[in-house]
Amino acid sequence: MTTVIDGKNVAASVIQTVKSATAALEKSSGVTTGLAVVIVGDDPASHAYVGSKGRMAKECGFKSVQHTLPAETKQEDLAALVATLNADPSIHGILVQLPLPKPLDSEAIIQSILPEKDVDGLSVVNAGKLATGDLKTGLVSCTPAGAMVFVRRTHGEDLSGLNAVVIGRSNLFGKPMAQLLLNANATVTIAHSRTKNLAEVCRNADILVAAVGRPEMVRADWVKPGATVIDVGINRVAAPERGEGKTRLVGDVAFEEVSAVAGTITPVPGGVGPMTIAMLMANTLIAAHRAAGQTPPQF
Amino acid sequence: MTTVIDGKNVAASVIQTVKSATAALEKSSGVTTGLAVVIVGDDPASHAYVGSKGRMAKECGFKSVQHTLPAETKQEDLAALVATLNADPSIHGILVQLPLPKPLDSEAIIQSILPEKDVDGLSVVNAGKLATGDLKTGLVSCTPAGAMVFVRRTHGEDLSGLNAVVIGRSNLFGKPMAQLLLNANATVTIAHSRTKNLAEVCRNADILVAAVGRPEMVRADWVKPGATVIDVGINRVAAPERGEGKTRLVGDVAFEEVSAVAGTITPVPGGVGPMTIAMLMANTLIAAHRAAGQTPPQF
Numbered sequence: 001m002t003t004v005i006d007g008k009n010v011a012a013s014v015i016q017t018v019k020s021a022t023a024a025l026e027k028s029s030g031v032t033t034g035l036a037v038v039i040v041g042d043d044p045a046s047h048a049y050v051g052s053k054g055r056m057a058k059e060c061g062f063k064s065v066q067h068t069l070p071a072e073t074k075q076e077d078l079a080a081l082v083a084t085l086n087a088d089p090s091i092h093g094i095l096v097q098l099p100l101p102k103p104l105d106s107e108a109i110i111q112s113i114l115p116e117k118d119v120d121g122l123s124v125v126n127a128g129k130l131a132t133g134d135l136k137t138g139l140v141s142c143t144p145a146g147a148m149v150f151v152r153r154t155h156g157e158d159l160s161g162l163n164a165v166v167i168g169r170s171n172l173f174g175k176p177m178a179q180l181l182l183n184a185n186a187t188v189t190i191a192h193s194r195t196k197n198l199a200e201v202c203r204n205a206d207i208l209v210a211a212v213g214r215p216e217m218v219r220a221d222w223v224k225p226g227a228t229v230i231d232v233g234i235n236r237v238a239a240p241e242r243g244e245g246k247t248r249l250v251g252d253v254a255f256e257e258v259s260a261v262a263g264t265i266t267p268v269p270g271g272v273g274p275m276t277i278a279m280l281m282a283n284t285l286i287a288a289h290r291a292a293g294q295t296p297p298q299f
Numbered sequence: 300m301t302t303v304i305d306g307k308n309v310a311a312s313v314i315q316t317v318k319s320a321t322a323a324l325e326k327s328s329g330v331t332t333g334l335a336v337v338i339v340g341d342d343p344a345s346h347a348y349v350g351s352k353g354r355m356a357k358e359c360g361f362k363s364v365q366h367t368l369p370a371e372t373k374q375e376d377l378a379a380l381v382a383t384l385n386a387d388p389s390i391h392g393i394l395v396q397l398p399l400p401k402p403l404d405s406e407a408i409i410q411s412i413l414p415e416k417d418v419d420g421l422s423v424v425n426a427g428k429l430a431t432g433d434l435k436t437g438l439v440s441c442t443p444a445g446a447m448v449f450v451r452r453t454h455g456e457d458l459s460g461l462n463a464v465v466i467g468r469s470n471l472f473g474k475p476m477a478q479l480l481l482n483a484n485a486t487v488t489i490a491h492s493r494t495k496n497l498a499e500v501c502r503n504a505d506i507l508v509a510a511v512g513r514p515e516m517v518r519a520d521w522v523k524p525g526a527t528v529i530d531v532g533i534n535r536v537a538a539p540e541r542g543e544g545k546t547r548l549v550g551d552v553a554f555e556e557v558s559a560v561a562g563t564i565t566p567v568p569g570g571v572g573p574m575t576i577a578m579l580m581a582n583t584l585i586a587a588h589r590a591a592g593q594t595p596p597q598f
Contacts, residue, residue, distance in 0.1 A: 128427030131478070132470045160493035169481060171431045179430070182468060182489055187500065189488040190481055194459035201486065 003264040005150050011274035014149065014299055015060060018281045021297045022061040025289060033288035034063040035093040035119070035281075036085045040078065041071035041101040050097050053277060060281050063090060071101045078109055086114045092291055093119035093284035115139070116290065119283040127171070130179050137290070139283050144177040146275025147230050149299055151181070151207060154228050154264050159186035163204050167191045167218070167252070168211035173232055177209055198222075210252035218253040226263035229253055232272050302563040304449055310573035313448065313598055314359060317580045320596045321360040324588060332587035333362040334392040334418070334580075335384045339377065340370035340400040349396050352576060359580050362389060370400045377408055385413045391590055392418035392583035414438070415589065418582040426470070429478050436589070438582050443476040445574025446529050448598055450480070450506060453527050453563050458485035462503050466490045466517070466551070467510035472531055476508055497521075509551035517552040525562035528552055531571050 022033050035057045039050045050066060057064035067081060078100075085094045094117045100106040110118075115125035121141030129138025140148075155162065164186040168174035174190060182188045191201050193212070202208055202222040210218050211232035223229060233252030242248065251268030259265055266272055282299045289296035321332050334356045338349045349365065356363035366380060377399075384393045393416045399405040409417075414424035420440030428437025439447075454461065463485040467473035473489060481487045490500050492511070501507055501521040509517050510531035522528060532551030541547065550567030558564055565571055581598045588595035 124424055124427035124431065124433075126427070127430045128423035128425070131426045131430035131474060132423065134423075161495040163495075175430060175478075175481075178489075179474075182474075185491075185493040187488065187490050187494040189486065190477075191486050192484075194484040195486040196460040196462075 002259050002262055003154075004259070005154075005264060005266045005271060007150075007266060007271040007274045010149060010153065011146075011278035014275070014278040014282055015056070017297055017299065018060045018278075018285050021285055021289075025285075025292060025294060026061070029292045029294060031288055031292040032063050032090070033061070033093075033285055034065065034088075034091040035095065035284045036065045036067065036088075036091045037095045037097065038067045038069070038078070038081060038085075039097045040069045040073050040104065043099075043101075046097050046099075053095065053280060056277055056281055057284070060285070062281075062284065065091065073101075073104070075104055075108070078104060079112055082109060082112050086112075086117060089291070091117065092288040093117055093280075095120055095280065116287060119280055119287060121145070121176070121283065122172075127176070130176055133179075133183050135183065139287065140180065141172060141176055142276045142279035142283065143173050143232065143272060144180055145279040145282070145299070147177060147209060147232060147272055148180045148184075149275060149279070150230055150266060150272070151184070151228065155207070157184065159184045159207070162186050162206040163189070164207040164209070165189045165191055165202055165205035166209045166211070167195075167198070167202065168213075168232075170211065173211045177211070177232075181207065181209075212252050214252055215250050216252070216254040218258060220254065220257040220261050223258050223261045225261055227261075228264040229258055229262040229266070230272065231255070231266050231268050234268060234273065301558050301561055302453075303558070304453075304563060304565045304570060306449075306565060306570040306573045309448060309452065310445075310577035313574070313577040313581055314355070316596055316598065317359045317577075317584050320584055320588075324584075324591060324593060325360070328591045328593060330587055330591040331362045331389070332360070332392075332584055333364065333387075333390040334394065334583045335364045335366065335387075335390045336394045336396065337366045337368070337377070337380060337384075338396045339368045339372050339403065342398075342400075345396050345398075352394065352579065355576055355580055356583070359584070361580075361583065364390065372400075372403070374403055374407070377403060378411055381408060381411050385411075385416060388590070390416065391587040392416055392579075394419055394579065416586060418579055418586060420444070420475070420582065421471075426475070429475055432478075432482050434482065438586065439479065440471060440475055441575045441578035441582065442472050442531065442571060443479055444578040444581070444598070446476060446508060446531060446571055447479045447483075448574060448578070449529055449565060449571070450483070450527065454506070456483065458483045458506070461485050461505040462488070463506040463508070464488045464490055464501055464504035465508045465510070466494075466497070466501065467512075467531075469510065472510045476510070476531075480506065480508075511551050513551055514549050515551070515553040517557060519553065519556040519560045522557050522560045524560055526560075527563040528557055528561040528565070529571065530554070530565050530567050533567060533572065 215235040231251035231253040239248040286296040514534040530550035530552040538547040585595040
């Protein structure tokens with residue numbers, strides 16, 4: 001019997017933990033967890049993302065601040081805002097919504113966020129901490145952190161003796177995911193577009209994580225029977241069966257046929273997707289606990 | 300026919316490149332490459348290492364500075380020295396010889412070295428740069444950088460389609476080595492003490508790198524015929540055949556039997572060992588080129 005992970009459900013339980021811990025932190029130390037979200041320009045999709053992050057932050061009991069800047073904002077003014085937020089003790093997490101309008105240099109802005117407030121986990125210092133296994137002071141980017149929650153709830157904390165294969169080697173997902181799996185004692189293989197015999201490599205995986213952006217690339221015969229399959233791809237494909245010009249979302253895994261082989265699988269949509277924003281809240285809570293000298297909850 | 304890599308020979312060719320580029324940099328921009336080595340206390344082995352680094356730096360044409368501090372040096376005085384070296388434009392590389400005598404906090408000292416002068420590649424910023432594939436501004440720790448020179452001279456720059464297996468996941472070697480191999484497009488597996496069926500995992504490797512510290516653990520039947528085997532282990536074992544109480548150095552690979560299977564292999568001693576100090580010189584030269592706004596040579 002295959003278990004289909006309900007990402008919305010897991011995300012809701014993460015949010016529940018964040019809510020309780022936010023209230024407990026406030027009670028024990030008087031610290032209200034604070035998240036600042038910065039958005040530049042008028043991109044509707046970016047505004048929608050930022051809106052839902054703000055709503056979720058309020059739901060968690062955070063102080064939620066949004067800074068909306070015009071598209072023609074200058075680099076130095078954006079940098080000055082980040083510096084102000086870095087110095088503000090009531091703000092524990094800073095998120096600058098990407099992409100920034102041209103010609104702003106987003107890399108310089110991201111790297112100027114204090115690593116301990118970098119709740120997106122994008123700074124080179126947080127990458128270095130993750131790479132060297134320092135999860136006690138580092139912050140991990142939200143999507144791999146969310147995927148690891150699924151892995152832990154399926155296999156526990158210790159993945160000793162399990163083979164994990166990550167397909168995809170992006171800095172945003174594949175590399176940090178591999179480091180998290182390694183840190184949990186899995187034997188980890190990172191496969192990618194240059195890998196030979198990819199299907200064979202994947203068949204070796206007890207935990208298979210796909211993050212390549214190729215619709216339904218992972219087929220049933222790529223999967224070891226009983227394996228845990230985590231699908232990080234979100235691809236929009238034509239769905240003529242729904243009517244002319246209609247589309248639907250699919251992952252990197254051919255869900256229907258792989259479901260017949262896998263032990264545990266995440267759907268798309270409704271799998272890893274809902275976890276990203278939940279882990280953003282978790283990271284902000286973790287940052288607030290550390291700032292207050294308290295031990296954050298485990299997710 | 301198995302190729303046995305002569306590490307001394309390769310190291311000498313790296314040093315030759317460093318010498319020429321040091322002279323060329325001085326001629327073109329007036330910049331003399333500068334390396335500062337800091338040693339605290341009287342440990343004879345540490346003094347021997349520092350001595351050979353200083354001699355090699357001079358041989359390369361560097362300005363070579365050694366700071367010898369007493370064992371009872373205070374943390375703040377050592378930190379002040381590092382701050383002075385950070386600010387000194389004639390110094391491009393700073394190396395603090397480890398281990399530091401107790402109770403000095405070596406982690407704080409290492410992290411206080413400017414990342415662009417951290418020629419040992421130990422700072423969290425350099426770990427993050429390597430983890431995110433930024434080799435243009437980062438500095439890579441010397442032993443994995445040296446092992447990669449062997450890999451490049453055997454397989455070229457692009458390892459697409461090759462499977463690499465690294466046994467060992469230390470921050471000093473295993474993890475950075477895996478990242479370098481991945482960056483060169485290999486499909487990379489990181490195996491370690493918790494790996495199940497280690498021999499089977501290793502048999503899959505076109506490039507097998509062992510860094511576990513277990514004498515002659517890798518046997519002939521762990522190795523794919525024709526594979527490149529790089530042995531980073533240095534283990535001292537009893538050698539009664541040389542007389543009572545005598546010892547000898549062996550690697551993590553059973554050299555004699557594996558030589559019969561591998562296509563290319565490094566010996567111990569005389570393989571990776573001599574590369575570490577050569578890559579320290581290379582890193583210092585790279586740092587000096589960057590400080591002068593010039594493109595460093597490739598190694």
